[in-house]
Amino acid sequence: MIYRTDYHIHTTFSDGKADPEDYVDAALKAGINEIGFSEHLSLVKDRPDWCMEPSQIMTYINKIASLKERTSDIKIRTGLEVDYIPGAEKETELFLRDMDLDYRIGSVHYLDQKTVDMNPGFYKGKDIDLLYKGYFETVMTAVSSGLFDIIGHCDLIRIFGHKPSFSPEYLYRELAVCLKDNDIVFELNTNGRNKPLGDFYPDRQYLRLFSEAGVPVCVNSDAHLPDRVGQYFDEAYTLLKKSGFNEMAVFSSRKRDIIPF
Numbered sequence: 001m002i003y004r005t006d007y008h009i010h011t012t013f014s015d016g017k018a019d020p021e022d023y024v025d026a027a028l029k030a031g032i033n034e035i036g037f038s039e040h041l042s043l044v045k046d047r048p049d050w051c052m053e054p055s056q057i058m059t060y061i062n063k064i065a066s067l068k069e070r071t072s073d074i075k076i077r078t079g080l081e082v083d084y085i086p087g088a089e090k091e092t093e094l095f096l097r098d099m100d101l102d103y104r105i106g107s108v109h110y111l112d113q114k115t116v117d118m119n120p121g122f123y124k125g126k127d128i129d130l131l132y133k134g135y136f137e138t139v140m141t142a143v144s145s146g147l148f149d150i151i152g153h154c155d156l157i158r159i160f161g162h163k164p165s166f167s168p169e170y171l172y173r174e175l176a177v178c179l180k181d182n183d184i185v186f187e188l189n190t191n192g193r194n195k196p197l198g199d200f201y202p203d204r205q206y207l208r209l210f211s212e213a214g215v216p217v218c219v220n221s222d223a224h225l226p227d228r229v230g231q232y233f234d235e236a237y238t239l240l241k242k243s244g245f246n247e248m249a250v251f252s253s254r255k256r257d258i259i260p261f
């Protein structure tokens with residue numbers, strides 16, 4: 001059996017639909033060995049409603065810590081999915097600095113202060129080629145910021161199925177090099193299967209570029225419902241193996257280990 005981790009989970013602390021305990025039960029049923037919570041945290045001025053109140057953060061961390069103490073049959077990790085906001089790096093680091101986290105996921109949800117994943121209307125009348133390039137550029141800045149351990153859904157710009165007129169292969173190639181140079185993990189995020197895209201992030205045809213560059217990977221569900229913990233993981237691990245991966249990253253207190261699968 002492959003040792004399985006699922007580090008990308010949302011509960012009612014942000015926009016998930018159930019309490020942390022319900023996800024732990026679901027993870028046990030799904031044969032997950034380590035479950036990690038990663039509530040949305042955004043330090044933008046008008047905090048969107050899908051994010052946790054920054055004032056709630058200690059309540060969240062303490063809640064997961066008490067779950068860790070009460071649970072012995074599965075490992076529990078504490079993380080955050082932090083919005084990468086270009087220009088707010090110092091503020092973000094200051095906010096996160098003393099927090100007792102097992103890992104930080106950094107995600108790009110915004111381009112020009114608008115979310116790319118909430119509403120297909122965002123794409124209407126826009127130049128998709130420019131959006132692709134802009135999205136990858138922002139993700140690479142997030143990778144280089146040194147703020148994060150894992151980069152979330154690195155090509156979220158695909159969510160509604162838009163494709164650029166050019167081959168984006170070079171963007172994936174540049175991103176893979178950037179991840180490797182900065183020693184940052186990327187996730188195979190299975191939640192894209194539940195979106196109009198209907199497939200994982202990142203695009204499966206470019207996964208080999210990441211394995212060839214030696215970028216560490218982990219598999220995450222980005223579950224907002226307990227039923228989705230570990231969703232499509234059999235397929236995800238098979239895909240990773242086919243794409244040249246044979247090990248994955250695990251985290252504890254922001255220390256990374258690599259284990260085979």
Ligand SMILES: [Zn+2]
Binds near residue numbers: 081107152
């Ligand atoms: Zn996200």
Ligand SMILES: [Zn+2]
Binds near residue numbers: 222
């Ligand atoms: Zn998420």
